[in-house]
Each structure stands twice: as C-alpha cells, then as structure tokens.
Amino acid sequence: MLQIKNLQKVFNKDTVNEKTVFKNLNFHINKGDFITIVGSNGAGKSSLLNLISGSLLPDSGSINLNGRDISKLLEYKRTKFIGRVFQNPALGTSPSMTILENLSMAYNKGKKFGLSSGICKKNTGFFKEILSNLSLGLEDNLNTKVGLLSGGQRQALSLLISTISNPDLLLLDEHTAALDPKTSETIIELNKKNYS
Known part of the structure; x- marks a missing residue:
C-alpha cells in the first residue's frame, strides 16, 4: 500500500547546519499493517511523517x-x-470553529458542496453518535468552539476528524503523549476499533 524508494531529505543544505535526515531510505507497508517507528529525539520520526503527509517534500x-x-x-x-x-492537540483542529463545524469540514473533505453552508443539519445525529463513543460529553456541546476544549478533548476530536472520511493511511505522531491515562486509553481503544 505504501512504498518509499530511495527517499532523501537534507535540512539546511549547503550551510554549516546541514543535516542529512534520510539517505536512500527504502521500505514498504502492506494494507492492514500497523507500524511503529521508534527512535530518539531528532532521529527523523516526525520528519518521515511530514514527508508522507506532504508537509515536507523530499529532495529525491x-x-x-x-x-x-x-x-x-x-x-x-x-x-x-x-x-x-499530531502530538500537539492544537494542530488537528480549528480552534475558532465549533465542534460541529470542525466535524462538518472533515466529513465534507474531498466532496463537492458548492457555496452553500458546509454544515448539513442531517449529519448532526451521526456526529452526536460518534462523539458519544468518546465518553467525554462532546456530543452535547456541538456549538462549543474547539479552542475552549481541554487538550484531551481536542485530541479525541482530532482523531475523529482524521478518520471520519476513512483514509487509506492513518499517521499517528505520539498522539497520546499529552493526554491523561484515562483519555489516552479511550484514544487507543478508538484506534483499535477503527483500524484493526
């Protein structure tokens, strides 16, 4: 499903701070595989995810x-x-938009919806249902701005947003690191349920 061939990435090229992160990196992941990448700080774990997601482009x-x-x-x-x-709960959501608006944008990702409102009232029941699985009370607060939520609530919402359109590939970057143990367990269970 995912194949990386001869990937190269150098930061600060041709400067005294030049750092080669990847040189001829090759690997492949089959559909249904769950892969964990382990390494020390600065080893390139997040850089690899940034290259796969497109927030960084490879040199070759x-x-x-x-x-x-x-x-x-x-x-x-x-x-x-x-x-x-992302590891940082603030990066996966739009803080100035409501829970309903964030979920609606994610649900409409890749779909054409013209100049009309991106929020379709008929989806409200579906959003409440998936939010209730989190057991965080978010289903009763659809009109709350996401910036007012706790870090754990935002991270749980971020997971829902990233999976609502059933992506082919899900990248999790230390997504439970900033969470309390109970919320972390909820997030891990959601991962297992949606991607086992």
Missing part, C-alpha cells in the same frame, strides 16, 4: 500510496486519502 526519491506517486502532491491534496493526528 519517491513515495507511492496504492500505486500512485504522491511525492510531489501538495499536502492538502493528500488529505483526501491520508489522515493524521
């Missing part, structure tokens, strides 16, 4: 997803088939 090499070369595809175009949850 290729990234193929389901047989399609996505190496030069812009990040916003990759979001149609790649979901991502």
